[in-house]
Amino acid sequence: MNYVLLFILLLPLKLALKLVQKKTARNLVIQTAKIGDFVNITPLLSHLKHSDALLSRSVAPLARHDATLDEIFYIEEHKSSTLSKLKLAFTLMNRYENIYLLQPNNANLFFAACCNADNKQFLSMYRRKWYQQLFYLTASGTVEHTKTTLTLENYLKLADRSLTRASYPKHATLPLLKPQDTPGEIFRTDRIKIGISISAGNQAKTIPPAIWKRLFERLSDLPCLFYVFGSPEELPRLNALYEAVGNADNMVNLIGKVSLEGLPWAISNMDFYVASDSGNVYIADSQNVPVILIYGPCCVEEQRPLGDVLLIGPNHISPSSFVFHALYAFNHPVEQLFELDPQKLDDIYHFISARSPLLAQEKKTLP
Template sequence: MNYILVFILLLPLKWIRKLFHKKEGRNLVIQTAKIGDFVNITPLLTHLQHSDALLSRTVAPLAQHDDTLQQIWYIEDHKSGLLAKIRLALQLMNRYDNVYLLHPNNLNLFYAACCNAANKRFLSHYRRKWYQGLFYWTADSVVQHEKNTLTLENYLKLADPTLTKEHYSKHATQPLYPLAPVPATLQRQDGIRIGLSISAGNQAKTIPPSVWKRLFDRLADLPCLFYVFGAPSEMHRLQELYKVVGERENIISLIGAIPLEGLPHAISMMDFYIASDSGNVYIADAVGVPVILIYGPCCVEEQRPLGDVLLIGPDHIAPSSFVFAALYQFHHPAEQLYALDSRKLDDIYAFIAARQPKRLCQTKPH
């Protein structure tokens, strides 16, 4: 509610400054969520060709290597107090002619509403509050997002209602930023390279070690090399995994070894990627790697990889975590949400085997 009061106080200045607004055709895209959400806005960025963006600093290593982006504002740089937020609002006010609001929380709505753009298009969703109506009143058009509609597609519809997910591919960096030097372990050719995320930004979406053990055991007769990706803070997750599965030669830790800007290149060297709903599965999808998504409580109708993907979900448990209504604890234990029974394990095995016929033939005894 405080942002509404500040917006009302700024209205006289906003109207005066609008008289001096010069049209230059500049675009502003506002999406301050994390890695997976950034990857999902890249089709819109490609369609717009050149844009400025208000983003989270979390995605800076990717965004700064995106040739569709020009000036980037980071939301964290302007959160030190109300005056800092007002200064950013004044900087954005007369700069843009087209504003696309993809992440409509209160602060982002405030920034978008302050802009004197002639064309302002806002996403609205199932958690919209009544008091946000004043901000939406400033929009020229609104796209309604529901839990059963695809976020990526609705982002595109902000620019053009006829666009669908088939029109543009995702990217993580554009062009693909090279990882240098490439670790020798990533250059191995003696197995099927499978990337893993054993944790997620939302820790409640972490797949338990016991589930990974069932997967490793089912794939034991395939020449798999399991590459564990993650930030340095996830090392304890690897130790927990080792306690259950043991330290195996074919489990290769890359935790803390790959900078975020080089992560898309590193993941592009995988043959497959397996994870719960995390940023890395969207990076893998963006670089054309087949994905096995063990999605647990998440709603895959709303957001999911769109390429070559195998979706593995829980039995008889309705989705409870959504893009704009994320939960950080669930009614069901992780062992049940991410459980892999024999049928699901067979599906994963078949998905991998069907895409690696040459490599599998080379490993068979003559």
């Protein structure tokens, strides 16, 4: 409740400054989550055309290449001390006409509530705390979000209640950044190129190597190349995967070789992307790459890729991890959450072969 006390302390100054506020017609978008969540706010950014934003530094490589964003503040730089919080609150206070709060945690609610904007639209969700009511009293309007409503659509409705998921496409960088140092093997056209993520930001959502082995074996008669995307910290997981599948000559290691800002361009050159609920599947979806989402414990009614997607979930296990209530341990073993039985493997096989008819007919002759 420290943010509540801080807001009460600032309230006299906030009210005094409101008397001298000048109209600016500027927008501020507040969403301090990670990569997938950033991609899912881009339809709203497109609708608003030009905005400032309060974001997480983890998405900085994408955000700084987004033509819809002007000035960007990063939450990590303003939470270290009470003084840094007050400085940001004062900076934002009289600067904006429109505030759009997409991630209503205590810090973001505090900064949004401090703003003297005529139009303040807050997302209200299932983890709302009683003491947050003080912050919500400053809002002009709210959009109620539940575990069965789509985050992307509710983000859009903050700006215009008539907007839907079909109103604007997603993007990851705008315009699409095409780095010159993109690895050349990404541009091959003689194989079915399948990007994969062998880890997730939430390690509890990581697909185990035995599951990947089962998938590779089912697709073994297709001419597939599997491109492993990830950060250098994921090399131990790649080694574990190699231990499970052996010397696979159809795997291309891209771990640490593609920057985050270059990731959308690299992924756009894939024919498919396979992963659990992670940022890369949303990047792939934004580039119109068909996605196979092995979603495990996640609630896909609330957030999922919206393009050409095959959803593969656990058998007879209800979702237990949500966008605003993410768990980092689950009651079921990971092998059960991400299990690929024969029917699921067949579904994946046919999803890929139906979209790659010419290559699927070729005899697999990998170099």
